[in-house]
Amino acid sequence: MLANPAPLSELRNARRSICQREWLWALLLIALVFAAYARVFNAGFIWDDDSHLTQNPCVVGPLGLKDIWTSTRAVYYPLVLTTFWILHKLVGLSPSPYHILNVLMHAGSAVLLWRVLQQLNVRGAWLGAALWALHPVMMQSVAWVTELKNTQSCLFYLLSIFWFLHWESCGRRPMGDARASHSEAATGKRGEGMKFEAAEIDDPGRWWRFRWALLFFVMAILSKPSTVMLPAVLALCIWWRRGRIQWRYIVVFVPFMLISALASAWTIWEQKIHAAASGAEWPQSWPERLIIAGRATWFYLGKLVWPHPLIFIYPRWKINSSQLIAYLPLLAALAGLAVLWLTRGKWKRPVSFAVAYYVISLFPVLGFFSVYFFRYSFVSDHFQYLASMGPLALAGAGITEGIAVIGWKQFLQPVACGILLLLLGALTWRQSVIYTDLVTLYQDTLRKNPACWMVHNNLGTEFLRKGLTDKALIHFQKSLEIKPDHVEALANIGNVFLRQGRIDEAIVQYNKALEIAPDYASVHTNLGTALLDKGEVSESIEHYLKALQFRPDLAEAHHNLGCARAQQGKTEEAVRHYQKALEIKPSYPEAHYNLALALVLLGRRDEAAEHLTEALRIKPDYTEAKRELQMLGMPVSK
Numbered sequence: 313m314l315a316n317p318a319p320l321s322e323l324r325n326a327r328r329s330i331c332q333r334e335w336l337w338a339l340l341l342i343a344l345v346f347a348a349y350a351r352v353f354n355a356g357f358i359w360d361d362d363s364h365l366t367q368n369p370c371v372v373g374p375l376g377l378k379d380i381w382t383s384t385r386a387v388y389y390p391l392v393l394t395t396f397w398i399l400h401k402l403v404g405l406s407p408s409p410y411h412i413l414n415v416l417m418h419a420g421s422a423v424l425l426w427r428v429l430q431q432l433n434v435r436g437a438w439l440g441a442a443l444w445a446l447h448p449v450m451m452q453s454v455a456w457v458t459e460l461k462n463t464q465s466c467l468f469y470l471l472s473i474f475w476f477l478h479w480e481s482c483g484r485r486p487m488g489d490a491r492a493s494h495s496e497a498a499t500g501k502r503g504e505g506m507k508f509e510a511a512e513i514d515d516p517g518r519w520w521r522f523r524w525a526l527l528f529f530v531m532a533i534l535s536k537p538s539t540v541m542l543p544a545v546l547a548l549c550i551w552w553r554r555g556r557i558q559w560r561y562i563v564v565f566v567p568f569m570l571i572s573a574l575a576s577a578w579t580i581w582e583q584k585i586h587a588a589a590s591g592a593e594w595p596q597s598w599p600e601r602l603i604i605a606g607r608a609t610w611f612y613l614g615k616l617v618w619p620h621p622l623i624f625i626y627p628r629w630k631i632n633s634s635q636l637i638a639y640l641p642l643l644a645a646l647a648g649l650a651v652l653w654l655t656r657g658k659w660k661r662p663v664s665f666a667v668a669y670y671v672i673s674l675f676p677v678l679g680f681f682s683v684y685f686f687r688y689s690f691v692s693d694h695f696q697y698l699a700s701m702g703p704l705a706l707a708g709a710g711i712t713e714g715i716a717v718i719g720w721k722q723f724l725q726p727v728a729c730g731i732l733l734l735l736l737g738a739l740t741w742r743q744s745v746i747y748t749d750l751v752t753l754y755q756d757t758l759r760k761n762p763a764c765w766m767v768h769n770n771l772g773t774e775f776l777r778k779g780l781t782d783k784a785l786i787h788f789q790k791s792l793e794i795k796p797d798h799v800e801a802l803a804n805i806g807n808v809f810l811r812q813g814r815i816d817e818a819i820v821q822y823n824k825a826l827e828i829a830p831d832y833a834s835v836h837t838n839l840g841t842a843l844l845d846k847g848e849v850s851e852s853i854e855h856y857l858k859a860l861q862f863r864p865d866l867a868e869a870h871h872n873l874g875c876a877r878a879q880q881g882k883t884e885e886a887v888r889h890y891q892k893a894l895e896i897k898p899s900y901p902e903a904h905y906n907l908a909l910a911l912v913l914l915g916r917r918d919e920a921a922e923h924l925t926e927a928l929r930i931k932p933d934y935t936e937a938k939r940e941l942q943m944l945g946m947p948v949s950k
């Protein structure tokens with residue numbers, strides 16, 4: 313029994329050596345990701361980070377985990393909001409930790425992608441994962457804090473695939489000498505070309521791996537529902553491994569498909585009802601949707617091949633289903649699939665796998681279902697975060713295979729791959745600068761897409777927030793010129809006029825906006841403020857009440873209604889509305905200040921001092937709050 317100890321010792325040493333090398337490759341991949349995305353750590357919050365994080369009452373306000381998991385406030389990604397909630401409790405609203413977390417999630421996904429590709433015996437697995445990790449198209453998903461939806465869901469998505477493949481491997485017994493198979497694993501071949509018996513291996517822990525796969529799929533779905541295509545991806549993996557999908561796997565896929573179906577139905581309902589992705593801005597007929605799908609398929613592939621220009625908001629295509637030429641991209645895609653089906657060759661199977669994965673993963677965002685973002689553009693870089701893994705893994709395999717055919721593998725492979733990865737890393741590094749802050753991002757978008765009415769409006773909002781009313785007005789007017797029925801631009805022009813003291817002109821703009829959207833709560837609130845400034849208190853109260861009728865959780869409407877009641881001398885009622893505003897939005901310095909003034913009138917000086925102190929904590933340069941606190945005889949902290 314002890315006649316041959318040397319081979320066992322050699323096998324242990326080989327395994328140890330492989331493990332050490334794999335750890336080094338994993339650390340190198342993580343280091344490359346951190347180097348490429350280093351500038352993201354100093355970036356700020358952008359676009360809708362306020363509604364999802366910085367001003368989300370479930371994260372920073374009076375609501376919390378209960379509302380995240382039991383109400384529609386979480387929309388359809390409660391696990392991401394839970395992550396935000398936990399991180400906010402730990403670090404507050406400093407942007408850096410959120411960006412670091414996003415980069416960590418992306419780096420972790422890159423390592424997992426490498427491991428999954430290894431499980432599938434894909435050549436150049438590490439290179440394919442590195443190409444995906446460093447490609448500049450991924451920048452939008454990693455640099456945009458809200459797109460933790462992408463990076464977190466991707467991590468769980470890949471974990472689900474990893475454990476599913478691990479479970480499936482345990483059900484296959486390799487034919488022939490077991491020592492030979494271990495030897496192949498030790499040399500990095502990982503059983504390529506091996507044959508397997510149909511019999512299952514009796515492994516007590518096997519079904520635990522399946523349960524892990526199912527659990528991580530649920531976590532991926534709860535992070536972002538675009539991962540609903542995972543059951544089809546798992547079926548594709550089985551086809552890749554076994555050459556066909558046996559009937560007994562259908563039963564295995566049932567729980568995955570049920571979860572996917574429920575999540576899909578919920579997401580479609582959310583987009584139509586909660587996100588309001590329906591109406592005049594989503595009028596596409598089925599021929600138009602087919603045209604969009606064809607163009608989007610090639611658009612995303614083109615950005616992987618040639619990532620220039622990359623735009624935060626791409627121009628929205630004008631679709632004309634009466635023009636035959638509009639169907640060419642779709643026909644070209646179908647022709648490509650037909651060629652794959654009819655041809656034979658060594659390259660067919662990997663290309664078929666990559667193409668199938670790419671199309672399956674893109675399916676939810678190809679235009680067959682209405683998505684709110686389609687209001688601005690039919691395509692976006694973050695839409696192909698998952699789908700891009702297929703083509704880039706194929707590219708990694710193709711490069712590895714091509715270098716092996718050419719020869720000089722020991723010299724050519726590290727040099728060629730190193731240059732390629734450095735180039736992609738440099739492009740990603742350069743792309744990261746546009747995510748520094750909102751103004752930089754919007755100005756870059758307008759340089760590349762000057763007709764983007766939404767960005768003109770949002771850039772104007774940033775200038776207005778900074779007090780640059782003239783610059784703001786230019787962008788609001790440009791937005792309205794591009795899109796004459798843009799309610800937000802009309803309302804914002806009114807906001808500029810109100811800020812400039814042109815109250816009557818502001819009222820005209822607000823009324824124009826309400827003619828288009830009578831239920832726009834924010835416009836009712838601002839119109840009420842304009843009327844209050846004119847001294848028309850009763851009329852202003854009518855509009856505040858209308859605003860609260862449409863949006864009971866609008867803190868500004870409660871605050872302004874409190875101001876109106878205070879002017880009427882109804883101090884106790886004013887206090888109730890200020891308090892309601894602070895329940896909804898605790899970090900509202902003006903509400904703390906005005907509540908303090910009302911409390912002083914009611915003789916509740918200690919409570920007033922507390923709210924003035926809180927107003928100063930939120931807004932340290934709040935001069936009026938400092939003065940009132942000093943008048944109360946309270947110390948003002950420096």
